[in-house]
Amino acid sequence: MSSRIAKDLSVGQMAERAGVAVSTLHFYEAEGLIQSWRTAANHRRYDRRELRRVAIIRTAQAVGVPLSDIKAMLDALPSGRITAEEWRSAADVWAAQLDEKIATLQRLRTQMGACIGCGCLSMEHCPLYNADDRMGARGAGPRRWLGGAQEEAEMDAGAYDATP
């Protein structure tokens, strides 16, 4: 029951521990990705649990997941204590998306190393474009995640001599 308030972290401490800038934490909080309470002096105090949230946010971002998606997932969790069941169901939602991304990466890696790396220069049966991720692609600005319809993506092979 005794909540050790002293154990909560200041924004500076959080920033150092999480490896992000203070301004980033301000930003995340403004976006509703993390939470804090305030001291009498209006200073932020973070529950240590928020560290994990930041870790997840950063990791997900590192592989191209937009903040809006991350937020959606984090929002799906209840704010207090989280049961194993709650985590699991949240994790399941992500699992599919992450698997897709892992597959995309492995496809890319394989393409680079094998299909393309082989030098055959043919893409007749190229699986590269089977990545219809489709997740963003609304509005202007940068479209992360493939987004497009990609339809047939039929590309034929052939030899050319780089017509100038």
Add this chain to the structure above:
Amino acid sequence: MSSRIAKDLSVGQMAERAGVAVSTLHFYEAEGLIQSWRTAANHRRYDRRELRRVAIIRTAQAVGVPLSDIKAMLDALPSGRITAEEWRSAADVWAAQLDEKIATLQRLRTQMGACIGCGCLSMEHCPLYNADDRMGARGAGPRRWLGGAQEEAEMDAGAYDATP
């Protein structure tokens, strides 16, 4: 030797085939990511090989690789015909990065499903933050890829009651 010029694609055809907007192709070309030659009427014509480049660009982007990195990799290739050896060495440069990303993703997935999913709420031995990708992090604006130093990332466990 007979270069079938008619087989080259217009920007509209490329756009449709590659599943991107015409403006995107203009943009990629301005950035030096793809190439074209011009007809008498100053219209772009793309060698079919450029389709593969676009495919690679899009796939890499889908997993968070910035255009600058993609360009660096594509620039490393000679512009004409590419030998198997050339592709392989280019692929090798990327392989490590892609493996890192795959590992990061799998870590994230595992964290979500197991370490965190277990409900223990402890991150004592959490491997999540061992992703010191470090690749961007120069200048202002959004820092893709983890970027930060991440140092120890020591997070301890404990029970709290969400102090309001």
Add this chain to the structure above:
DNA sequence: CTACGGCCTCAAGTTCACTTGAGGTAAAGG
């Protein structure tokens, strides 16, 4: 008592990856 570090807010700036718009050319169809 004042200098300092650390915190606060809010507005504006920056980078990336594009998109949109204005204004114009060029061949093809009715």
Add this chain to the structure above:
DNA sequence: CCTTTACCTCAAGTGAACTTGAGGCCGTAG
């Protein structure tokens, strides 16, 4: 001949994810 369609250029706008800067509060070490 006129209109459509597809293309061209160049400048400016947009959204995401932050960072930077200006101006100010608070507690403590010198």
